[in-house]
Structure formats: structure tokens, C-alpha cells
Amino acid sequence: xxxxxxxxxxxVGEKYVSNRMEEKYFYSRDQGLTxxxxxxxxxxxxxxxxxxxxxxxxxxEKIPIVVRGAGLALTGLxxxxxxxxxxxxxxxxxxxxxxxxxxxxxxxxxxxxxxxKAYLEHYHxxxxxxxxxxxxxxxxxxxVVIHGQGRLTQQYGFNSDMVxxxxxxxxCGDVCRIGSCSISPYWFSxxxxxxxxxxxxxxxxxxxxxxxxxxxxxxPNKKIRDVExxxxxxxxxxxxxxxxxxxxxIVEDVNVWTQPYPLIYRGIHxxxxxxxxxxxEEIEFKKKMVIDSVRDYIKRKEGGFIFLTPDIKPxxxxxxxxxxxxxxxxxxxGGFQYAGPIIPIEKYPEAYRRMVxxxxxxxxxxxxxxxxxxxxxxxxxGFSFPFSRIDPSDMERVKKALHECxxxxxxxxxxxxxxxxxxxxxxxxxMDQNTRKLIGQIKKLLDPYGIMNPGNWEVD
Amino acid sequence: MCFIFRxxxxxxxxxxxxxxxxxxxxxxxxxxxxxxxxxxxxIISGEDSPVLHSCKTCYACEEYCRYGNHPFYLIVERxxxxxxxxxPRPIIKRWIQTGELTGKEPxxxxxxxxVISLCFFPQLVPLIQGKLFEGLSIICGxxxxxxxxxxxxxxxxxIKERVPVIIENIVKYGVKELICFHDECYGLFKSLAPAYGIxxxxxxxxxxxxxxxxxxxxxxxIKPLNFKVAYQRxxxxxxxxxxxxxxxxxxxxxxxxxxxxxxxxENALCCAGIIKELGYPELSEELQRKNVExxxxxxxxxxxxxxxxxxxxxxxxxxxxxxxxxxxxxxCKLAIGExxxxx
Numbered sequence: 001x002x003x004x005x006x007x008x009x010x011x012v013g014e015k016y017v018s019n020r021m022e023e024k025y026f027y028s029r030d031q032g033l034t035x036x037x038x039x040x041x042x043x044x045x046x047x048x049x050x051x052x053x054x055x056x057x058x059x060x061e062k063i064p065i066v067v068r069g070a071g072l073a074l075t076g077l078x079x080x081x082x083x084x085x086x087x088x089x090x091x092x093x094x095x096x097x098x099x100x101x102x103x104x105x106x107x108x109x110x111x112x113x114x115x116x117k118a119y120l121e122h123y124h125x126x127x128x129x130x131x132x133x134x135x136x137x138x139x140x141x142x143x144v145v146i147h148g149q150g151r152l153t154q155q156y157g158f159n160s161d162m163v164x165x166x167x168x169x170x171x172c173g174d175v176c177r178i179g180s181c182s183i184s185p186y187w188f189s190x191x192x193x194x195x196x197x198x199x200x201x202x203x204x205x206x207x208x209x210x211x212x213x214x215x216x217x218x219x220p221n222k223k224i225r226d227v228e229x230x231x232x233x234x235x236x237x238x239x240x241x242x243x244x245x246x247x248x249x250i251v252e253d254v255n256v257w258t259q260p261y262p263l264i265y266r267g268i269h270x271x272x273x274x275x276x277x278x279x280x281e282e283i284e285f286k287k288k289m290v291i292d293s294v295r296d297y298i299k300r301k302e303g304g305f306i307f308l309t310p311d312i313k314p315x316x317x318x319x320x321x322x323x324x325x326x327x328x329x330x331x332x333x334g335g336f337q338y339a340g341p342i343i344p345i346e347k348y349p350e351a352y353r354r355m356v357x358x359x360x361x362x363x364x365x366x367x368x369x370x371x372x373x374x375x376x377x378x379x380x381x382g383f384s385f386p387f388s389r390i391d392p393s394d395m396e397r398v399k400k401a402l403h404e405c406x407x408x409x410x411x412x413x414x415x416x417x418x419x420x421x422x423x424x425x426x427x428x429x430x431m432d433q434n435t436r437k438l439i440g441q442i443k444k445l446l447d448p449y450g451i452m453n454p455g456n457w458e459v460d
Numbered sequence: 461m462c463f464i465f466r467x468x469x470x471x472x473x474x475x476x477x478x479x480x481x482x483x484x485x486x487x488x489x490x491x492x493x494x495x496x497x498x499x500x501x502x503i504i505s506g507e508d509s510p511v512l513h514s515c516k517t518c519y520a521c522e523e524y525c526r527y528g529n530h531p532f533y534l535i536v537e538r539x540x541x542x543x544x545x546x547x548p549r550p551i552i553k554r555w556i557q558t559g560e561l562t563g564k565e566p567x568x569x570x571x572x573x574x575v576i577s578l579c580f581f582p583q584l585v586p587l588i589q590g591k592l593f594e595g596l597s598i599i600c601g602x603x604x605x606x607x608x609x610x611x612x613x614x615x616x617x618x619i620k621e622r623v624p625v626i627i628e629n630i631v632k633y634g635v636k637e638l639i640c641f642h643d644e645c646y647g648l649f650k651s652l653a654p655a656y657g658i659x660x661x662x663x664x665x666x667x668x669x670x671x672x673x674x675x676x677x678x679x680x681x682i683k684p685l686n687f688k689v690a691y692q693r694x695x696x697x698x699x700x701x702x703x704x705x706x707x708x709x710x711x712x713x714x715x716x717x718x719x720x721x722x723x724x725x726e727n728a729l730c731c732a733g734i735i736k737e738l739g740y741p742e743l744s745e746e747l748q749r750k751n752v753e754x755x756x757x758x759x760x761x762x763x764x765x766x767x768x769x770x771x772x773x774x775x776x777x778x779x780x781x782x783x784x785x786x787x788x789x790x791x792c793k794l795a796i797g798e799x800x801x802x803x
Contacts (some may be wrong), residue, residue: 057550233550268550284745291741297548304548305741307733309772311583414685 004061008043008085011053016044016091027068027086030091032337033387034076034420039066039086039217046091048175048212049166056173057208058085066453067206069142070112072134074337075420077146077205089139092212095119102188103127103218106162106181109141109211116140117319120218128152128221130159133320133369141214146418147203149380151274151319152219154246154254154372160202163190163217168201171208171447187215200442205418206453208446222276225252226283227316230271230294232303235297235349241303242345244293246376247271250286252276256348256379257366269352270306272316327367333388335395337400338369340382340417341409345372348379354408355383360384362401364394380417381409424457465620465656469534473527480529482521489514500531503538511535512544516738517612518730519698522651530655532611532698538615540764543627545644547738552613559605559618561625570634571597576670577630579642580605581768587789588641590798591681592674596639603629606645608652608696612734623648623658630662637663639670641789647699668706668766671792675713681796684715689791690760690783691718692751692774693728694767707766710788714795719758723751733773748777756781764788 008017018024019041028036040063045051052168058065064084073080080086087109097106098120107116113129114136120127130150132143143150144160150396156162165179165187176182178197179190190198201209230241245254252274260266275286297303308316315323328336343351352368359366362385369382383405387398406416406423416423428436440459443450483489483496489511491499502509515535522532539546559580576593578600580585588598604626610618630638640646649664675682691707704725713719723729729751736744752774755763763778763785765771775785790800 231548231550231554233553235553263560263562264554266557268554268557288742301545301548301739302550304551304739305736307736307744308556308775309733311772311775 004057004063005041007057008041008054010044011050012043016046018042019181027071027080027088029079030071030074030076031335032074032076032420033335033395033402034079036080036298037081038083039080040083041085042088042135043085043373044091048092048169049171051087051092051210051212052173052175054085054087055169055171059173059449060170062449062451064451064454065210067210068135069139069145070135072142073146073418074140075423077418077420078453078458081421081453084451087210089141089212090197096213097187098124098127098218100124100127101187102186102203104187104215105129105218106165106187106213107140108213109139111140112136113138113140113143113320116216119222124218125170125326126221127218129216129218130156130162131319132159133144133324135325136320140216141211144202144214144216145205145211149373151253151373155375156217157377162217163198163202164188164212164217165190165213166198166201166211167213168211171449171452175212176209190215200446205456207443207456208452210452222282223278224280224283225274225276225317226287227272227274227308227313228287228290229306229308229316230273230290230297230303231268231306232271232297233267233269234302234449235269235352237297237302238271238348238352241271241294241297241344242348242372242379243376244272246288246292248286248293249375250275250289254372256370256372258352259364274317324369327384327386330365330386331388333386333390333394335389336384336386337398337402338382338384339381339405339409341406341414342373342378343381343409343412343414343419345376345379347412347414348381351383351408351412351414353383354412355381355405358401358404358408359385361390361404362397363418364398364401381414384457396430421455428457428459465658467530467533467537467588467616468657469530470527473529474500474504474531476658477527477535479526481524481526483511485524485726486521487518487727488516503534506538508542509538512539512542514745515539515546516735516740517546517695519611519695520726520728520730521698523701523726532786533616533652533655536611536614536616540616544614546612546614551737551739552615555609555613556615556618558608559602559607559622561602561622566601566603568603568627568632570632571599572627573597573635574637574639575599575633575635576639577604577645579640581642584641584768587787587801589801590793591678591796592671592789592792592798597633599630599633599635605650606642608644608648608699608748609734611612611652612695612738616734619648619652620656620658623653625661626652627653627658635662637665639665639667641667641770643667643694643700644696647696648705651699666700666703666706668703668710668788671789672706672713675710675792678796679713682714683795683797685760685791685795687716687758688719688758689716689762690721690755690758691724691764692731692766692770693724694770695730695734697766707788710792714792716762716791719755719760721754721758721760723754731767731770731773733769746755748774752777752781752783755783762786762791764791 028038068078092108092110130152132150165181255272277283385398480496732744732747778785
């Protein structure tokens with residue numbers, strides 16, 4: 001691979017390519033528990049032309065190429081398993097257009113959720129997007145590529161469902177536009193009424209192409225947000241409570257959470273329902289509908305709304321919710337990872353019971369933070385374990401516990417989310433064989449040399 | 461251990477009552493004299509009564525009873541005996557877990573007197589500063605948590621079980637006198653514990669009495685504030701209404717005018733935070749709205765709180781109507797030219 005460094009430097013400039021140890025160290029890992037894998041080169045392109053040139057070079061030299069946003073998935077999806085080039089998209093961070101009337105933004109793939117949020121707040125305060133509860137350095141593109149979820153997920157589905165167009169550099173180096181933007185200057189749809197090709201790139205973890213631009217749908221940003229928390233101590237009631245609250249069709253976001261510490265939370269399932277409105281009247285009306293939806297449970301003394309003091313509300317209303325990160329250091333060793341399978345909502349009680357058993361088996365503390373997806377169509381069941389990075393046995397224990405949670409999710413009819421390699425293999429093992437074959441055929445067709453994030457979604 | 465402590469309640473005194481004010485005056489029940497008499501008889505004889513199911517646990521009947529006969533404690537006892545849940549089960553469970561004494565026992569060593577207890581409100585620690593609180597030792601935490609809140613949830617057994625441990629912990633600090641920042645702590649030591657025959661081997665001092673005496677020490681520093689204030693009484697003041705005069709005494713000393721309003725003094729409305737948790741979210745909203753609108757209508761500039769929980773519950777609503785919420789301790793600091801701590 002002699003001359004690769006020089007060739008990359010020629011494309012992006014000396015300053016934006018590296019094969020130094022410190023960068024290799026940094027780009028070999030994410031904050032999760034997977035083993036590090038060092039790249040040979042790190043490159044930070046600025047333009048789609050540069051991305052094209054890098055891909056063409058990688059294709060010619062048969063060098064693996066792994067695209068990276070902020071690298072926050074925690075499941076090691078952007079580790080270069082077979083070495084090669086890590087392509088960091090941070091410099092491609094322009095917000096290209098906001099269409100207020102058709103409510104979408106066109107952004108480069110390195111734009112972070114923090115940047116887009118700040119931009120909209122400043123220039124288009126009546127619009128918002130579905131902010132995930134990830135650090136603001138997470139990229140919008142990275143989040144949709146892993147089928148992330150956010151604050152508007154209960155209303156509009158996975159964040160990837162809110163994509164309205166893509167620009168992709170294919171493994172051969174061609175640039176391809178997906179959706180209405182392939183025939184029109186308007187990015188209003190990622191597929192319909194055309195054949196929907198976006199599915200060739202969303203959820204593939206960069207194994208079929210490199211997304212360089214993305215159209216993302218924007219939604220009305222109401223002036224007021226408020227929150228109510230309904231609690232129950234019976235996990236069996238949670239699916240019906242979710243069904244009732246989502247039936248109202250007036251809540252913004254629905255989360256379910258529980259944890260053993262502090263003691264106040266032990267054995268209590270908190271169903272957090274957010275409402276938005278442009279006036280106090282609208283908020284009150286919506287809150288009343290939420291209350292009405294679960295009134296039977298209150299009457300039967302099986303659940304109730306807790307009083308939220310003004311010091312708690314801002315914590316809950318913050319986007320993204322930074323308090324979640326406190327859990328990451330609960331063991332004073334700075335680490336946490338979660339299994340976040342997407343499960344049918346009716347499986348919440350069993351998932352809860354079984355994953356608590358796993359935590360007990362591996363003698364580790366835990367927290368559940370789940371988010372309802374769509375109008376109660378499914379949920380991300382986030383089961384988190386903190387770990388101490390200075391204790392390898394603790395890390396090993398959590399790793400095993402997480403894998404067991406993935407297996408439980410599959411057993412319950414769910415699907416591990418942003419699955420790491422062992423979980424991907426478990427998914428593929430159980431998948432309908434023709435579907436698996438189709439995945440293999442698509443990959444082979446788009447990436448005949450197997451250079452795109454190799455090791456992920458490997459059918460053979 | 462909780463079975464040792466029995467409520468001191470005189471049924472004869474109660475049945476001979478000429479008014480049954482405890483239920484007749486109740487802001488949430490609509491009972492005339494005859495109905496009140498009927499229901500209190502049922503409660504005394506251990507029968508079921510709608511009162512046990514509809515009680516909003518505002519504690520006010522403790523004040524309405526002119527004989528100090530503890531009608532509210534009786535209601536709560538009966539609720540527990542009959543397993544009537546005043547609030548949804550998970551809400552009660554949550555609260556009970558909050559004050560659970562688990563894990564390692566705290567290491568308690570004698571502290572220098574005078575001592576102030578902040579109950580289980582660590583967020584109040586920054587308030588204990590300035591001339592009014594100079595030289596005080598602070599005790600605070602779950603191990604000194606008064607647990608009185610379980611009166612709202614029909615769980616006197618939890619109180620009776622935990623309170624002796626709490627008292628023992630306080631004694632371990634070498635306390636002879638205890639200034640209670642939290643009104644409910646004072647209510648525990650002066651009303652609830654004696655009602656159940658639980659010995660309190662130290663002298664509790666109400667925060668307002670303490671503040672009043674301190675202000676007298678610094679009287680020369682006081683500059684009349686000339687504010688119009690509304691006062692928010694909290695539920696536990698109903699347990700020791702004899703201390704309420706200190707509100708007016710302090711206001712007079714620091715030169716503030718307590719506005720005349722509908723929901724004050726005996727007719728005060730509670731902050732309604734708990735009422736939401738009891739399963740009445742709309743009633744809670746309505747009470748809060750009525751209360752703060754009443755304050756506004758009376759032209760109050762400041763709303764003075766005794767209880768930190770009431771403050772947290774109502775502060776936002778008070779601010780929204782253009783008034784300023786403030787704890788009594790902080791208002792007193794203002795009067796002697798010190799900067800108050802505002803949440």
C-alpha cells in the first residue's frame with residue numbers, strides 16, 4: 001500500500017490525512033466495549049469530490065474504507081475491522097438549505113445534531129427536527145444511518161423515516177441522488193412516488209455507500225413544551241398504558257424508564273409523556289387528554305401522576321437530556337453501554353423481567369430507558385449497564401450481559417438495534433434465508449470488492 | 461415496634477363535640493353537622509366512611525378540632541387499618557422507598573449546639589448562612605428525615621416504625637434543642653410524636669420562633685421592607701397552629717404587610733402538590749390556580765413560603781403571575797440587608 005498516504009494527502013491536503021499513532025489509537029475504538037481495531041489511515045475530506053476521489057482510490061487499491069460521524073454508536077460500528085481508511089466526515093458540516101414551507105433541511109453528512117439545533121433555533125425558530133438523546137456532537141447522518149430515534153419518534157417513527165433525500169457516493173465512486181432530489185431541486189421525499197432506494201443505504205452502517213448529503217424533515221416547533229410522568233409498579237400494565245397514551249395522538253414523545261437506584265425509583269416504571277403547544281390552553285387541553293387516557297388506572301390505584309418540581313422539569317425537558325450521561329460514570333470508571341433492541345411493545349414486561357435477571361446474574365447495576373416508536377408500533381428497549389474502565393473483569397461481565405440481552409431480545413421477537421458484530425451474526429442466523437441472500441446480493445452488487453466497512457452485515 | 465405506639469384519641473370528647481368542625485369545616489367534603497356527626501361516629505367505631513376515601517390529607521382538621529383530639533391522625537389510622545389507599549399504590553411505594561433507611565448507618569458524632577435540622581432537603585444547605593444562621597451546626601439527610609409525609613398516604617405505621625430511629629439519631633448528635641427548618645419536623649416533635657406517646661428527649665424550636673428571636677437581636681439592622689406579601693401556609697402548620705402568630709410577628713418586625721385574602725389563615729389552601737399525587741391532577745391544578753390568583757388579586761408582591769416543598773410546587777406559578785416567591789428565612793435576610801438565596 002505504498003504511496004497511499006501521499007495519494008490521500010494529494011486529495012485532501014497534508015493537514016487532513018494521518019497515519020500517526022495517536023490518531024490511529026483514537027480512531028480504533030468507540031466508547032463502548034468492543035475491541036479496538038487500528039486503521040492504517042485517517043482522512044478528513046471537505047467536499048463530495050474529495051470523498052469520490054478517496055473512494056475511487058480505495059476501490060482501485062482494494063483498501064477497506066470505514067465512514068465515521070461522531071463514532072458514538074457504542075457498538076463498535078465504525079471500527080476498521082480490517083484496517084484501511086477511516087473517513088471522518090466532520091469537516092463536511094455545512095447546512096445547505098432550509099425550506100421553511102416544505103419543512104426540510106439539506107445538510108452535509110458531518111453536521112452535528114447540536115449544530116442543526118442551534119442553527120434552527122437562531123434562523124428558523126418555528127422549525128425543529130427529531131433530536132436524539134445522544135451528545136450534541138452526534139451527527140444527523142450517523143444517527144439516521146443506524147436508524148436512531150429522537151424526540152419526535154413517537155409521532156413520526158424512526159429518525160430514518162424522517163429522511164427526505166440522500167446524496168451518496170457509491171463504492172465505485174459514482175455520486176448518486178436518492179429520492180425527489182434525483183429529478184428535482186426539491187428534497188421533499190426520499191422515495192415515493194419513485195422506487196424507494198433509500199433503503200439501500202439506511203441501516204447498512206456504511207457497507208453500501210457513503211452518505212454525503214441528507215435531506216431531513218423538519219416539524220413545527222411549538223412555543224411551549226411540558227411533561228408529565230405517570231408511574232406504575234406493575235410492569236404488566238406498561239403496554240396498555242402506552243397504548244392509551246399514544247391513542248390520544250397528541251403527545252410528542254413517550255419514554256419508559258426505571259432503575260434500582262436511587263431507592264425512590266426501585267420497582268417503579270415511569271412513563272414520561274411530553275406535550276407541546278403554542279398556548280397554556282393548548283398544553284392544558286393536551287395534558288387533560290393524557291390524564292383522561294389513564295384515569296381508570298388512577299381510580300384502581302394502580303398508577304398515578306407524580307408531582308414534578310421545577311428543578312426536575314428542566315432536566316426532563318432538556319434536549320438532548322444530558323442527565324443520562326451521569327449514569328455513564330456511576331461506577332466512577334467512566335463507561336456504559338446499552339442493549340437497545342427494538343421490541344414489540346407487548347413484550348416490555350417480559351423484557352424487563354428477563355433483563356433484570358441478566359443484571360443479577362452478572363452482578364451489575366442497570367437502568368432502563370425506553371422510547372416508544374411510532375404511535376405505539378414498537379419500542380426501543382434501552383437496557384444500560386455502567387462499567388469501570390479500570391476493571392477488565394467488570395467490562396467482560398457487562399459485555400457478556402449485553403450479548404445475553406441481545407439474545408433475549410431476539411427470543412422475544414425483537415431485533416437488536418445498531419447491532420455489533422456478534423449480534424449482527426445472530427440476526428443473520430435467524431433471518432429468512434432469502435432475505436439474507438438478498439442482503440448478500442445487494443452488497444455484492446454495490447460493493448463487489450467488499451471494501452465498505454467490511455465485517456459488518458457479512459452474509460457469508 | 462410500631463404497635464407499641466397507640467394514638468391518644470378520646471372518643472367521648474369527640475362524640476360530645478358541639479360542632480364537628482373537623483368535618484364540617486373541611487374544604488373538600490360537603491358535610492353538614494348531622495352528616496359530620498354520623499361519619500365521625502362511623503370512623504370512631506371502625507366502620508367504613510366516605511371520609512376515609514375522600515380525604516385530601518390537607519391536615520386542616522387537626523387545627524379545626526378545638527380539643528386537640530387528633531381527628532386527622534384517627535382518619536389516617538383507619539385508612540391503614542382498612543387498607544384504604546389515599547393514593548395510587550406505586551405513588552405510595554415510591555414515597556416509602558424515598559425515606560427507607562437502608563445500607564450503611566451514618567456515622568453520627570456530637571455536634572456543637574445550636575443545631576438546625578434541614579430534614580431531608582440537602583438543597584437548603586446554602587441557605588444556612590449570614591448573621592441569622594451564624595454558628596449553627598447543620599444536620600440533614602435521610603437519617604433525620606421526619607417521615608411525617610406518610611400521613612398523606614395512610615401509612616402511620618411507617619412513621620411509627622421510623623421515628624424512634626430518627627429521634628435516636630438526633631440524640632446521638634448530642635442535641636438538647638433542635639431548630640427545625642422544616643415545619644413538618646416541628647409538627648412531628650410537638651404534635652405527632654406526643655399524640656402517639658413517642659418520647660422526644662430534646663426541645664424542638666420552630667424556625668419562625670428562632671428567626672423572630674434572631675431578628676430581635678439584630679433589630680437595629682432591620683430596614684422595613686415595605687412589601688405587600690401573601691403567606692402560603694403549608695399542611696403541617698395545621699399540626700401546630702400555636703406557632704402561626706410568629707408569621708405576623710416577623711412581618712411586623714421587618715415591615716411587610718400581609719395582604720388580606722380569601723385563602724389565608726384558617727381558610728388557607730395547601731400547595732396541592734400532594735393532591736396531584738393522590739390521583740386528583742385536575743383538582744390540584746384548580747387549587748393552585750385559585751390560590752395564586754387570590755394572592756395576585758390581593759396585590760401581593762412577594763409570596764412567602766414556610767415549607768420548601770410548597771415553594772418548589774408553587775414558585776413557577778407565582779412567578780408567572782408576576783409575583784416573587786421567597787422562603788421566610790430569605791425574606792428575613794433581606795430585611796437585615798443580606799442577599800437572599802433564591803432557587
